[in-house]
Amino acid sequence: MNENDFSNKLVALLNADVDNISTKAALGLRTARHLAVARAVSQQPAEVGRSGNLLHRHSWFSQHRTVVVGAILIALLLSMLGVWQMLAQPADDQADIDAALLTDDLPVHAYLDNHFTQWLKNSSSGQ
Numbered sequence: 519m520n521e522n523d524f525s526n527k528l529v530a531l532l533n534a535d536v537d538n539i540s541t542k543a544a545l546g547l548r549t550a551r552h553l554a555v556a557r558a559v560s561q562q563p564a565e566v567g568r569s570g571n572l573l574h575r576h577s578w579f580s581q582h583r584t585v586v587v588g589a590i591l592i593a594l595l596l597s598m599l600g601v602w603q604m605l606a607q608p609a610d611d612q613a614d615i616d617a618a619l620l621t622d623d624l625p626v627h628a629y630l631d632n633h634f635t636q637w638l639k640n641s642s643s644g645q
Contacts, residue, residue: 539547618628628634
């Protein structure tokens with residue numbers, strides 16, 4: 519059974535007993551219908567968006583625009599902070615090594631490194 523057949527049967531069933539409804543029930547149904555229409559009209563927005571549908575006007579992004587923009591800005595700030603931290607780290611390590619060489623405050627493993635000892639011999643013989 520398709521949708522048209524179902525709707526036709528439903529309309530036929532509803533119309534079959536329309537003559538048997540009492541005047542009091544018909545008046546109650548009419549009143550309820552008018553209240554429902556008035557409530558629907560009062561809840562309808564005054565203006566519809568350019569595209570002519572309500573989905574355009576009340577999209578998820580337009581309702582949460584501030585949150586989305588804030589999240590993008592926070593993500594951008596955190597990524598910039600991460601890049602800055604990553605780029606600043608080797609310079610700090612190099613500065614610590616340079617300060618240790620100049621103050622002759624090298625750790626023990628530097629003196630145990632054969633390449634460092636070889637470099638010291640070559641640099642002192644070159645002067």
